[in-house]
Amino acid sequence: MSKINNLNKDLKSGFIVSAIGRYTNFIIQLVILSILSRILTPNEFGIVAIINVFLIFFNMLIDIGVGPAIIQNKELNKKDISGIFSFTVLMSIIISVIFAFMSKPISKFYENDELINACLVMSLALFTSGINVVPNAVLLKQKKFLEVNKILILANSVSGAFAVMLAYYGFSYFSLIINTILKNLITFIIMVYISKTKLTFNLNLNNLKKIYTFSRNQFLFNFINYFSRNLDNLLIGKYISPKELAFYDKAYTLSLYPNQMFTNVITPVVQPILSEYEQQKDIIKITYLKITKLLALIGMPITIFIVTSSKEIILILFGEQWSGSIVVFQILGCSIWVQMILSSTGAIFQSTNRTDLLLLSGVLSTFLNVISIVIGIITGEIKYIAMILVVSFIINLFQANYLLMVKIFNSFQREFYKNLKDPFIISLFILLSLELVNTCLSSLPIAFIFVIKIVIMSLIYIIGLKLTNNFNFIMKIFRR
Template sequence: MGLNKELKNGILISAIGKYSYYIVQFVVLAILSRILKPTEFGIVSIINVIIIFFQMLIDMGIGPAIIQNKTLKNNQINSIFSFTILLSIALSILFALLSGPIAIFYNSNQLIGVCLVMSIALLTSGLNMVPQSILLKQKKFLKMNIAQVTSSIVSGIVGIILATCQFSYYALVISAILKNLIMLAIIFKQTNLRVTKNIRLVDLKPIYAFSKNQFLFNLINYFSRNLDNILIGKFMTLKDLSYYDRAYTLSLYPNQILTNVITPVIQPVMSEYESQKDIIKRTYLGITKILAFIGMPLSVFLFFSSKEIIYILFGSQWTGSVLTLQILSLSIWIQMILSSTGSIFQSVNRTDLLLLSGVLSTILNIIGIVVGVFTGKIEYVALMLVFSFSINFIQCNYLLMVKIFKTKQKEFYIVLLHPLIISSMIIASILIVEYFLESYSLYLLLIIKGVISIIMFVLGMKITGNVNLLYKFFKREG
């Protein structure tokens, strides 16, 4: 099977499953947002930040390393799996023991009980790590997606029922645990993994160099991506944290819906071409072009439609998220393109440069977050993050184009020209709509803005000569 065909087939299968998964997640979130209060979401948001850190410690870069290494034998993989089980148990116990200090740090006794229950969610998440990597390594994207969608539907229904039964934020926690358990039950059978007592360091050695750099990147990237929630939770109110987290989560949905369909496929497929950098470069520029054509117009639409989206989906109690979402929407296209770069660094086996990019990104993001939190307004935190994302966009692509592909950055930025033209057309059309139809209902305004954006997008694709681009990319070859 050729590279293009393999990528397209993988992306198509991934898209069907991922979109089903995100639709389920989005519907569940919209329902729960009308049942639970912003402060209840704020409590879980605080714990989720810490849980992500412990999940990263469990992963240790092992997942991508398993995918990249083509020489691992079954006994080595079983040894690695058994190691991650012990690590998951140990770190889950540690997290539970830290429930008291975490509650003291955030000055909230409510966090003690939540932490104790979330330690179970951490354990079940850790058990899933190696089985998921095995399925991706074997390119069994369909089976992975079936497991994700099934677990999300069942856990989402349970979470909604618990929320209506006054379980408060525990509805979210129990739903997360159930989702991980169902996921594990489905995918474990597909992997033929075995738990072994013989955990040997020699079995971990083949993935050490790759996983070391990947882990350090993940560690640095964690603080880059989560320090905002940590500091907002500490120095601002739970309501502020909830408003910010909701806006940030919404700004990530386009990224998740599009790049999370593509990036899980890139490394398993492109790692076969590790020494053929010209092929990887062409693929990267092609993916960037697709993401820019979708991401830039989407950023424009969300910038002008933040109020309608927040009010329609979650209700007026989430008004505090509107301006923050509007600001963060400016960086959506940037984050979409950046999200694909990690798989490219991995595919050429340059996790050292991935680590360097992560260090630079983290420094800029931390400075931006601290400055934003110092102002005491979540909107300024969002604004500073948009600025740091923009600088990171430049440095990351410098490392890829100049240091890895040995070419000029100009080749990359030319790809962005036509998407920028189309986005400008959408901006002009929406400004006209808002001027003449400002007093219309939120529902009607959202529909009109959406229709106008689509018309301008199609017209722009035609004018720039790219009307067949998306069709050709996603066309499934026989």
Template structure:
């Protein structure tokens, strides 16, 4: 298992880190060209795209990874169903722009929905080929393709933005990415299409995919309601500022958490009956994520202004929201790893329950924040909701799934909390630096790195990590 994990992590690291660098560069360039309103319009329509993407997936992807008994002919039958479903949803999405334009009072959504219908079709088609590659643990192809598609997508977006295509540049870049991903995945897997549907393979994965789909469906609203409401209640400009702050807090997840979670389910699904092994992996992963995430949350809080200014000082209204949301970075990192653990233990029923509770808490927090009339209060109550979700998710994992004590989970947070406390003390004592914001950011980054290194040595985590690496 360790060799598979190391191989998976290696190629996933290349893919994730390269992707983050590409996306960050693209965002930096586009932030100088496009306004917050244009970003807000793109963010709004993308929320609807994400919803239709999860409808196109219907839990099929994770179900194919989990079910090792599916034959290639059966997977081809599932692909045929996926094609028909994607085509139907794409046609429906073409006309979705009319009600969206009415809700947000902007006719631009009519033409945007027509372009994104093409994007949706290809995203729906790639579900089965991508799942097949992950099932075969072909992380190399998946991640290399993701990097190339991101580079092409970013290039397309920048070219069209320079040419004056406004928010269309973001949509066209996303569409190019979907087409490239599907084309490569389809070619590499040799998936074939049959006109006649065979329902038997779908029945095989129904139980797993049903719970997975319901979780994704519910989780969608808990993760996207803030975007939907801010754009409708406040303005597209306010949404642009809020979304910029929120997207920055997702970078640690993209760089660190997704690196691990991308390989957890494909590999740990082989150990479905060995819950103790899955538990130990989860606790160690949580410990490692917290060792980085907790101190990083403190750093992001104190460096929010400098980080936002990198995108341009016209994005200054995003600073307060970033400061608040940064406190949830470590929580989101750990929460992101729980889904793959539930899946690995074949407990999508608990995953669904956790999703329901998460939605109730997140929606309550978002609506409460909206009622106060500021994007900063939305961010604050969302952070509170995330904290409560960390508790409920680990209650279901540790007590209901592993039949263990939640104290086992809390213990892995002790040393990370010490590291975070060290960062807090240092940054509180740090005086105001009279330099250019970029220089200040570099200085703060160096301070963070030095204090973090001292912390992992003092707590003994450095020696532990070194021993684990040498043992492998």
């Protein structure tokens, strides 16, 4: 029982710190994005969205699953960490140079000469991102969640303000790229100082061998998952248009914000803490079920709110020039609760040291998502791509949960699915109420409608939690 109490205590402090940091960063990023969306055009955002597809891939080649492996491995000493850090810095240099040389092939592939200079500058963003992998992992391993979040708040604030200034003075999409570079540099300097991570010129492969098995499976999962998550952007930019990609990317990014607000508060905390209970899968299972129930109680109502309020959200945040994102945002919004729960599963696979099953889940997810994206691209409409992807996400929820509940916990899936009953009932009443608002108040100003929807949703949500006896469950989790 004391182990459960210690776990609850660690999770509580980690979640609180992580939540404050994540929500502060979320507000900062949203404000900056809203300002930039009114200064820059969808086409300019589309240029950066195209490059980001390749940036994510090359950044993954630098990471190779090192971050989670450092957190999970309890046998690494300072010398090992220094060796791994030096290796990632060297890889950052090499792969950033390769990315810079890829600027012309990328521009030819998309038949857009603007991508050449953009890729050359973005190679610096790739380098500064790669060198952050180890210092960030070390701080998370040490459970210094407060320090990590303070650093991110500072970096996002300074780099965001600078990006707005550059955009205002006509630096176009370069303001978005420089924003990333500056944020990464500030983060790196402070994280290295706090974590006391040091470089060594004596590279030893034995340092990497200690984390090889874990990082290999993690890297293969990331590699496969990359195509699952980025093939849509890659093909939309090529076969439809950068402008349509900007609309799609804006909607997709916005649909991920609830994930960043809730799941990303949990995930950085869960693996460092639950990894200590690797051999006690019953404890991890209990924690997983509580987390998924909490995410369902939060995610399903948010999904309904976004689906019924997509127009107001897009126009209020970004303005009329982004109206092309409304329908896609509404469709992708249907998958928000699914993606919130799916995003939490990775940390559970890692905590039980079953990155082999994480890899299998990634293979299955990628297979479904790639097929869905290709079918959607054939239609030539971004809304159809979104529709088919939502179906794919739902199927992936079933397979990921099967691997966790049956293969890892030797349990029954119904333990998981019964957690969805109450959230579904609450969300159904919210849906009926908000649709009534849409029908009766459609002629009113959108800002006024938006406020009314928030008030009505909040009231029904609280009443629903009370009637289904889940209010105490949520309060109990936060107290514990």
